[in-house]
Amino acid sequence: MTKRFGPLTAVNSVTFGVQRGEFFSLLGPSGCGKTTLLRMLAGFEQPDEGRILLDGRDITRLPPDKRQVNTVFQNYALFPHLSIRDNIAFGLRLRRLPRAEIEERVDEMLGLVQLRDHASKKPTQLSGGQKQRVAIARALVLKPQVLLLDEPLAALDLKLRQHMQIELDEIHDRVGITFLYVTHDQGEAMGLADRIAVMRNGVVEQIDPPARIYESPRTSFVAAFIGDTNFFEGVVTRIVDHDYCDVEVEDLGTVRCWNDKHIRAGAKVYLSVRPEKLHLTHERPADLHDGKVNVFPVTVYQKVYQGAWTRFWVRHGENVDDCWELSVLQVHSRYLLDTTPISWDDRVWLSWHADDGYMLENYDERDETLLNHPTEPVVPAPDAPYPADAAAEPAAAAPQEPSADAERS
């Protein structure tokens, strides 16, 4: 589908399919087109090009009230003049069902969202989490084929958000309805969805299950937007065997890398390695993995202790202005048995297994601004439009401050 608003293309030739009963999430920074996409599925916007098929039937031109699709709105949109019971019964009454059936189905929903005691209250008397549950019940009671959720947890505070996340998951398991969940919060998408579509600038960058999105992102945007990572630019110099290749990285050396995309020798590639996949040791690690461990000497130049882990920033190379700066995460799983603590200016060994790095098909230098670096942040060029999105939502894109990270754990 494609949707334009004047000169702006909000959704640009997006195509995807969702399985029956799947929990599918649209994830991206604000302004990436995910909400527009959802509104087209609900029927509030008409696509300029493309079709929407529901169960094989073309519903593109149907008005919202004729679609077997219901929406949970970001601000809940509960009817303030109706009680909770009447809010939930709203859709059933429009369908002129027998009174007894309406009562039965509303009661069932009130039980599902645990609001039996509040049935006669007005929406203003409920807390944010309760309103959210009413909004879900009101949409689910109609037994839609697809439930659309537009940032349903965005208005709740952190604790409630985590709690509602678990509840949403349980509700999805119980009703077995297809959920299509729009969010800018990677934690919600990762924790809830069966599959995630990562969007940017109206385009879907990757559709995969959460683990694949995290462990094998296809583009630098996905790699940088979801979690944190380190990028290297290099050239494939040797195909070792079916699974591995060697990449020559300027000023670093030869890096052994998992070649799941079967890239040929001579190709220019970008590598990405997650901070928690990197290890720092005082002793040079013994090569127990048949040459599959990459080892480089580095110097620690920044260190932030965060309880469960310590985040290090290390440099490879002598020249401070032109060297590789990497982010490393060391989880303290066995604190007392830890060897001598690594400290500022220590010269240590950095290592990672070839399987833990991945090559990217699509690289955009502006994505580096999404990364987590303590000093000299890359200032985006003023005419580069998209990193502004990331700056507007620092907590969602890449945590800029250590405290945001601590909160998330």
Added chain:
Amino acid sequence: MKRLQRRSLATFWSVLFFFYVPILVLVVNSFNASKFGGAWKGFTFKWYEKLFQDRAIWQAMENTFAVAVGATLASVVLGTLAALAISRWKGRLQSAHYGLLYTHLVLPDILMGISLLLFFISVGMELSLFTVFLAHTTFCVSYVAMAVLGRLENFDGSLLEAASDLGATPWQTFWKVQFPLLLPGIVAGGLLAFTLSIDDFVITFFVNGAGSETLPVKIYGMIKRSRDLPKINALSTLMMCVTVLAVVASRMMQGRGMRPQKDASAARRPSSPAERREGQGGRVRGAAHHA
């Protein structure tokens, strides 16, 4: 400091004096047995009795209420539709529409009276109760539209989307969601229109015809004869009671109902700034009409 306090107290009392003493004198005199109201000659309901025996006054009262009810109903329908149209579609033409509606609130009554009179004459319409009704509807529409627009200003559009998402046709969406939520604004606007219609003098004076006098016009005619003065006092007292009741009811309706449901703290606020502004605007204008 103390002097300042004394001075502000003096201001307070003189404001009260100038605003309310004339009204008080009028109310007291309506129960005064004296014909000229100069001195207190004892308590009496005599003037009220005479008032109710005067057929011409009854006729004027009937005219007044017929026009007020008619103009209120017509302006409630038209004003609500106007407000909906203005809030739903935005554009330069729409701001012009808004300007046209708003003009009535600030336009001097005498100008409206003259222009309506010239209009009725030019289209060959005979002046009657019907022309009075048309004239009152003309200015009441604006008040109703403003009251309804005040509520539409913080109307959550996603409620309408939610209704259609749950299977309501546009028609059902209006009657089941939008109308109930706008109702307090519509009723408040209607009560305001009713009050303004009852005590309008200037415009009515220009456009009424033979036998279509309303109470204010009738009273003006009676003032010329001194023997009617006590009766006018009684009549004015009664009219004041009706008007005050309507205004109080209108204020109560406006403060009720729809509150933004975004968070709990918003729900605790007595009314949104927009509503308060709208309410005050209405009352100031109403008072100006009284004077």
